Amino acid sequence: MVIGDFPNRIDADIAQSALDACGIESFVSADDAGGVQPGLWMKGVRLLVLEADANRALAVLNEEPQEPQEP
Numbered sequence: 001m002v003i004g005d006f007p008n009r010i011d012a013d014i015a016q017s018a019l020d021a022c023g024i025e026s027f028v029s030a031d032d033a034g035g036v037q038p039g040l041w042m043k044g045v046r047l048l049v050l051e052a053d054a055n056r057a058l059a060v061l062n063e064e065p066q067e068p069q070e071p
Contacts, residue, residue, distance in 0.1 A: 001048060001049060001050070001051045001054045002046045002047070002048050003026075003047055003048065003049055003054055003057050003058055003061065004046065004047040004061060005044045005045070005046055005047075006044055006045045006046075006047065007044050007045070008044075008045060009028065009030055009045050011045070012028045012030070012045040012046070012047050013028060015047050015061055016028055016047060018060055018061065019047075019049065019057055019060055019061070022056070022060050024049060024053050024056060024057050024060065025049065025050065025053070026047055026048060026049045026057065027047075027048045027049075028045060028046070028047055028048075029045070029046045029047075029048060030044075030045040030046070
């Protein structure tokens with residue numbers, strides 16, 4: 001299930017890293033010839049998860065970033 005459409009691979013990879021940190025398996029899909037031709041992106045880069053993980057993944061991606069705590 002597609003849970004995000006990003007303008008570039010870097011933004012999609014950052015979102016994927018956030019999901020990975022929460023134990024949610026995801027997949028980045030981009031029509032860019034395996035990264036060789038980034039100019040081929042037609043509709044952006046999609047981030048996909050299993051349907052069972054979709055609600056949890058969306059909650060992670062929509063969470064507001066928190067400021068680092070000083071020791």
